[in-house]
Amino acid sequence: MKKELKRGEGPSAVEEWFIQFLARPHDDLGREGAVCPFVAPAMRANTISVERASYAPEKGWLGIAELMRRQMDSYLARSWPEGKAPISALVTALDGMPEHQLPLLDEAQRQVKGEAVRRGLMIGQFHPGCPEPSVWNSSFLVSRSPLPLFALRRMALHDILFxxxxxxxxxxxxxxxxxxxxxxxxxxxxxxxxVDLYKAARENAGKRTEYVTYQSIDVLLSLQQPHTHYPAEMTFYLVGQVKELLFKLVYEEVSAARLALVADVPDEASWNLRRAATGLKMLTRSWDVLAQISPAEFNAFRAQLGSASGIDSYMYRMLEFTLGRKSEAMARRYAGVPGVSEAIYRVLHRSSVYDEALGLLRRRGLLDVGDGNEASEAARAAWTRIYRNDGPASELFRLAEALMDVAHEFSRWRALHQLLVERTIGNKPGTGGTSGVDWLRRSSEHRFFAELWEARSALAAGVPPW
Known part of the structure; x- marks a missing residue:
């Protein structure tokens, strides 16, 4: 159900946001001019149509995506004042969307963006917690609005930026x-x-066969460019790239689990987390390959690494942030890296999968809201209660174990990383400026989802009631 917000009925929260934020400059934007140069002329031309639509929680992000597609059809079928179509826009505000489900709007936009672009349109999502950064300043969260909405407009020349x-x-x-x-x-x-962005994009464009296009095989197999002719470097190089792909696999699965928790379907989240844990097992096996490179072989090409280090893997960092271990200092390592800093800051500022798991427990009445140590104690008590009273037939028990599978496998991966480095380079400093083994040893002591681990200590001996 949609209702148009008529001009003259009094300024809506959306219109106030247009006037007070989008149509004005902002010190943190990273460039001169209004936050959105499009808004002021479009408002003067009366070419922004604002509508409301009811959010359907039972449909989740799929329902929002369906609405976006309908609104694309509606937008393209409209007549606008002569010559003003290029500055026209259709804004749709979502009524009744719970705050904890706002990430579903982000997912719907991600899924529909390609369809919009193919139709010559741009689609953007906005909400109070939107993690989208400015293209000019990654730390400025430019897409935060007073209520959840999405906007459609025609593609423009400046969209090379996006x-x-x-x-x-x-x-x-x-x-x-x-x-x-x-x-x-x-x-x-x-x-x-x-011009620079356009030229770079043109250079990357190329024609491929259908099979090669599907998996981007030619691109994938052209990316191995070791710096020496020592055979062991190719092994090191390839395993490094395989790890990056596996980081992405695990990240995508954990991100999907996060959205499933937002949508209140914990069993779906558990399924994604199980796949993530299996991906982590594959990552753990990668150390077995690298362990077959002797110290002498590694020393033959190590100097070519310079300061290159896995500490700067942004897929690993995005996975860590999504699991809940966030760091402003680590995020700043990617400041100014095109296309990377934006993604890093987006994940830094959004909820983690563990945040959403605790949010689910709160909505189920198992967790009291608190701060600091009080919140941690409450979370530990909630997980303990689930383990004490529930069994495998409980979706929350299955979620707890799926989260533990991920945490367990991640800790195994870190521990074996430490052993491999010690086996290969001893106590030499790491290439990324770390202390090497000592730094890895401290890192391996960290545990994701600490309260889940601590809940084990609170369980008494005896046969479980289930």
Whole structure:
């Protein structure tokens, strides 16, 4: 059910947000001008249509995605004042969306963005906790609004800022705006940053067969470029890339589990967490391959690493942040890295999978809200109660064990990492500036989901009641 917000009925919260935030400059934006240069002229031309729609919690992000697709059809079918279609927009505010389910709006936008781009549209999501950073300043969360909504508009020349990194998205942009960058055309009048992004995206574009395209095999197999001819370096190089792919696999599964918890379906989350734990087991086996590189073989090419270190793996860092171990200091290591800093800061500022697990326990009446040590004690008591009273037939028991599977496998991975480094380089400093084995030993002592581990100590001996 949709209802248009008529102008003249008094300023809505959305319109106030337009005027007080989007249409004004902001010190943290990272560039001059309004937060959104589009808003002020569109409001003057009366080409922003704001509607309300009811959120359907039983449909989750899939329902929001369906609504987005309908609104795309509606937007493209509308008539706008002559010559003003390029600055038109359709904004849809979602009524009745619980705060803890706002991440589902982020997921719906991610799923639908490609469809919108193929139709020449841009779609953005906004809500009070939106983790989207400014393209000019990764630490500025530019997409936070007073209520959940999404906005549709036509693709514009400046959207190279948002579409250059994805080949499919860039191809659609290039088809519509590529002529602006042609020789003897207006490229000389474009911002230098636009031209640089465009050229880089063009260089990455290429034609491939259907099979190769599906898995990007040619790209994948072209990325192994060791710096020496020592055979062991290729093994080291390939295992490093395999680990990055597995970090991404585990990250995607844990992220899916987080969304399932937001949607109040813990068994679905447990299923994703089980796959994540299996991915971590594969990561653990990767140390077995590297253990077959002798210290002499590793020393033959180690100098070529320079300061390169796994400590700067941003997929690993995104996985750590998503599991709940967050660090502003670690996030700052990626400041200014195009396409990476934005992703890092987004994950840093959003809830973790453990946050959402505790949120589920609160909604089930098993956890009292508290702060600091009080909150930790309450969480430990809640997990203890689940272990004491419930069994495998309980979805919360299964969730607890799935979370522990992930925490357990992650700790095994860290412990074996420490052993491998000690076996290979002894007590030499790490390439990333760490103390090496000592640093890894301290890191391996950390446990994700600490209260779940502590709950074991609170369980008495005896046969469980279930």
């Amino acid at each position: 579409l250059h990194a994805d080949p499919a998205h860039f191809a659609e942009y290039d088809r519509r705006f590529g002529y602006h960058y042609g020789r003897n055309r207006s490229a000389v009048h474009l911002p230098r940053h636009f």
